Amino acid sequence: MNALAGPDYDTTNAGFSIVASPRHADVITVTGPMTLAMRGAAAATIAAAARPCVVVAVGDCATGEGPWSGAPLAGSGAGVELAAAVTVRGCPPTPAAIAAGLAEAARRLGESA
Amino acid sequence: MRPPVATRVGAAALPAAVAVALREHDPLAAYATATDVHYLFAGADGLLDIGAARDDVIPALAGTHPAFAWDEREMRDAHGVRFANAPDDRPLFIGAAGEPPALTAEGEGVTVVVVGPVHAGIIEPGRFTISTGGETVIHLDAQLSYSRRGVEAFLAGRNAVAAAPRVARICAACSVARSWSYARALESLAGVACDGASEYGRIVAAELERIYNHLFDLAQAAAGAGYGYGQTHGLGLKERAHALCAAAFGHRLLFDAIVPGGVAVGALRDARATREGTARLRADAAAYAATLLGNISVQRRFEGAGVLLAETARAFGVVGPGRRASGGTFDVRAALPYGAYAELVPAVTSESAGDVAARVRVKAAELEAAFDLVDRALAALDAAAPPPPQRVEPAAGAAVRVTEGPRGAETLALGVDATGALERITVRSASFRNWPAVVRSMEGNIVPDFPLVNKSFNLCYACADG
Numbered sequence: 001m002n003a004l005a006g007p008d009y010d011t012t013n014a015g016f017s018i019v020a021s022p023r024h025a026d027v028i029t030v031t032g033p034m035t036l037a038m039r040g041a042a043a044a045t046i047a048a049a050a051r052p053c054v055v056v057a058v059g060d061c062a063t064g065e066g067p068w069s070g071a072p073l074a075g076s077g078a079g080v081e082l083a084a085a086v087t088v089r090g091c092p093p094t095p096a097a098i099a100a101g102l103a104e105a106a107r108r109l110g111e112s113a
Numbered sequence: 114m115r116p117p118v119a120t121r122v123g124a125a126a127l128p129a130a131v132a133v134a135l136r137e138h139d140p141l142a143a144y145a146t147a148t149d150v151h152y153l154f155a156g157a158d159g160l161l162d163i164g165a166a167r168d169d170v171i172p173a174l175a176g177t178h179p180a181f182a183w184d185e186r187e188m189r190d191a192h193g194v195r196f197a198n199a200p201d202d203r204p205l206f207i208g209a210a211g212e213p214p215a216l217t218a219e220g221e222g223v224t225v226v227v228v229g230p231v232h233a234g235i236i237e238p239g240r241f242t243i244s245t246g247g248e249t250v251i252h253l254d255a256q257l258s259y260s261r262r263g264v265e266a267f268l269a270g271r272n273a274v275a276a277a278p279r280v281a282r283i284c285a286a287c288s289v290a291r292s293w294s295y296a297r298a299l300e301s302l303a304g305v306a307c308d309g310a311s312e313y314g315r316i317v318a319a320e321l322e323r324i325y326n327h328l329f330d331l332a333q334a335a336a337g338a339g340y341g342y343g344q345t346h347g348l349g350l351k352e353r354a355h356a357l358c359a360a361a362f363g364h365r366l367l368f369d370a371i372v373p374g375g376v377a378v379g380a381l382r383d384a385r386a387t388r389e390g391t392a393r394l395r396a397d398a399a400a401y402a403a404t405l406l407g408n409i410s411v412q413r414r415f416e417g418a419g420v421l422l423a424e425t426a427r428a429f430g431v432v433g434p435g436r437r438a439s440g441g442t443f444d445v446r447a448a449l450p451y452g453a454y455a456e457l458v459p460a461v462t463s464e465s466a467g468d469v470a471a472r473v474r475v476k477a478a479e480l481e482a483a484f485d486l487v488d489r490a491l492a493a494l495d496a497a498a499p500p501p502p503q504r505v506e507p508a509a510g511a512a513v514r515v516t517e518g519p520r521g522a523e524t525l526a527l528g529v530d531a532t533g534a535l536e537r538i539t540v541r542s543a544s545f546r547n548w549p550a551v552v553r554s555m556e557g558n559i560v561p562d563f564p565l566v567n568k569s570f571n572l573c574y575a576c577a578d579g
Contacts, residue, residue, distance in 0.1 A: 001235045002329075003355070006348030020233030032575075037207035037259045038238055041230045067279045072263035092285065092366065095352075 001029065001058065003095040004102075016102055022049040027105045029056045029098075033066065033074035034081040046082055052112045054105040057084035058098055060091040067091075114451045116301070117153065117160035117513055124169035127152070131174055134161055139443050140430035141515060142524045142541035143174075143184035145192035152181070153513065153524065159449060160513065173199040180430030182549060184541070191265075206258040206578075215242035215254035222246055226560065230259045234564075237574035245560055253555040253563070255548055261578040265538055273299055273507055273527075273535045274373050280525075281368045283540060284576030289322040290518030291540070291576070292371040294525040297451060297514040299373045302507035302529055311375035312453040314499040316490040317387070318362055318370040318380075319516070320483040324391075325354035326519035327434075327480040328398060330571045331405055334473050337565030338414040343405050350401055353394050361387045375502030381491075382498050388491040395484040402477040415470035419566030421554040422467055429550040433521020433543050435570050438475045439467035445517035457489050467554075469569040507533060518543055520572060542576035 004011045005018065019025050022045045034042065046055065057079020060066040064077030079087060085108055088101035122130045131152055138154035138161055145151075150171055154161040165171065173196040175182040186205035188194040203213040217225050224245050230238035238259035244252040264283050268276050277299075281292045293315060300307060307315070332347025355365040362370040362380045370377050381387060405411060421431065423440035436443060444461045446454045462478035464471035509531040515524045521543030528536035551570050555563060 003348065003352055005235075005345075006352055007345055008349060008352045018235065022231075032260060033262055035260055035262060036209075037212075037261055038230065040211075041238070041259070045231050067282045068262045068264065068267065071267035074262035074267075091282065091368070094365065 001031070001098060004099060009095045009099055011099055011102060014099070014103065015106070022046070025049050025053065026109055027054050027056060027102060029058045029102075030062050030078040030082055030084065031058045032061045032078055033064075033068050033071065034076060034078040036073050036075065038078070039075070039081070042078060042082060052109060054086060054108050055079065055082050055084040056086040056088065056101050056105050057082075058088050058101065059093055060089060063087045063089060065089070114449045114515070115159045117162035118158075119162045119164060121164045124165045124171050127163065127165050128172050128174060128177070130163050131178065134163060135178065139432075140178065140180040141432075141522055142526070142539070142546075143181045143188065144526050144539040144541065145188040145194050146528065146537060150188060150194055151526070153526070155443065155445070155449060155515065155522070157448065160515070162513065167194050170195045170197045172197050176200040179428055179549065180546075183545060206261055207256070212240065212256055215240070215256060216252065217242060217254065218244035218251040223251065239574055241563070243560060243563070248559045248561070250555050250558050250560060250563070253552045255552050257548065257574055258578045260575045264579050265540060268538050269535055271535055272533055273529050274505055274533065276535055277373055278369055280538075283579075284542065284573050285366050285368075286326055286573050287322070287518040287520060287523055287542060287544075287576060289318045289367045289370055290516045290523040291525065291542075292369070293319060293452075294514040294516040294523055295527075296371050296373045297516075298512035298525055298527055299505050299507045299529070301512050301514070302510045303505045304508070305374060305503055305505050307375060307452070308500060308503070309453070310494060310497055311499040311502070313490040313494045314376040314381050315371050315452050316454070316457060317487050318367050318376065320486045320490070321354065321358050321361065321391075322367055323483040323519045324394075324398075324480060324487070325351050325358065326571075327476045327483070328354055330476050330568070331402065331473060331480075333568035333571055334415070334469060334565065335405060335411065337469075337568045338411050340405075340408065340411045343408070343411065346401055346404075350394065350398055353397075357387060357390045357394065360390070372502050373505040376499050378501050380499055381494065384491050384494050384496050384498065388488065391484060391487050391491075395481075395488075398480055398484070402480065406474065406477060412470060414565065415473055415569075416466075416468060418469040418562050419554045419558060419569055420466070420468045421550055423465070425553055426467065426550060429553070430546055431521075431550045432546050433518070434472060434475045434479060435547050435550070436521065437462060438464045438471035440465045445515050445522050449515065451514075451516065453490065453493070457486055457493070459486055469565060472569045520544055520570075521546065540576060540579055542573065544572040544574070545577040547572055548577055
């Protein structure tokens, strides 16, 4: 995700900016399994986002297919529990694959507008 | 690295034994097994392990030795060890009852600001509760464990060799160091010695990991100081490092680059290209570091920010570049050499100021030293690719191994049973060691400097959470 802000993938050129609050977000990316400790904060973050909002699951852990799926405190993938509309596979996905996932999220936002 | 010198004492004698050990050793970890507690130290003469039976109540050491504060809370919460006179009754981990309360300052004019666990940036989750008087931080409370998956319990019972890919994925940013500790532990139980070419290959992987992490840390420190060029340029260099990692070991983040018995199949097939690529990156990274260190306004932001005093660093058992920027010299690679580090001795840098500027200078020097090690290891390989990994069949037993990762000592303690399955594994990461000291280094700083100070350590959350 951090690489997207660097000069190689510079997703600001494609119209994406990372915002400081879910209130300003059209797209929310989630990574990792949904830990018990994060469940409340994750749900509150999604609830606080502007509508329409597209959730993107980034990585195998988020899609529920990572190495910690089923661990005692890990539950399922964050993207599974938060009903992600777009999934990006990989452990971790390449920056190019994440950028493609963001583009897909933007396309879906356009459809729902 | 020799196996630890093990001493067993009665629970009542533990405080005196630990106090003696700390005169000439640094604390590395304390951890619990089904029957014992262990306090592990590193010194010039190797590792020292002081064990005591855990059926007694253990006198808590955290009150006098804060280095063990998190370890003892972990032993109590995750393993049910009973401590007497523990200085902090709060759970370390978020449980069914929700987040533990934060420690805050109280008094007239004190304002408490809470940020997290979801942050205004791309970082892992944590809750930071900042007690302030005006803009000045009086106390910072860090609540981690939001990414706690229960990895140790999940790994227990699995075939130890087959579990290696999961161990590599406990945390991305220190994956190689942890895999190396794990491989060495299993190889010692199996009586297998890693071959020479693979030992050089392991150094290439470990130092490439240090290179991409330190480049990231420099970029993040620049970001914390509002120096956009420094951030962007650093991220560009880091991306080149990831491309080199992918070409050399088949993975951008070097997952499974080191496996039990050797290195990844097919690793360093084109060692010459890796050597040429790292040489080009080295020149550009050196120019980048010089730009960062030579920018007066950036240095003014770095200087005096987030001072970690040498005595605080020592008392908290801080490891890695964070310690070496506060007067320390301990580096596992130099002090307790493993693999080919006995031959390819790394240069160890030490600074005394303990501020953001010192941590950035230490990392810039370590970056250059890491490039040097990659070059020497690849020269020693002389274009010969490492062989496929040897077969490793660990016999029943216990092992402790420590590897110098980008953030310091990465400790693994594990036990294997007669079927080759993991009985237990304890992950004590450099980040777990260092987090309590990061919190202390913020005291007296201004609130807006928290990102700068935090990123000058740039610790992980996932391996600290477990």
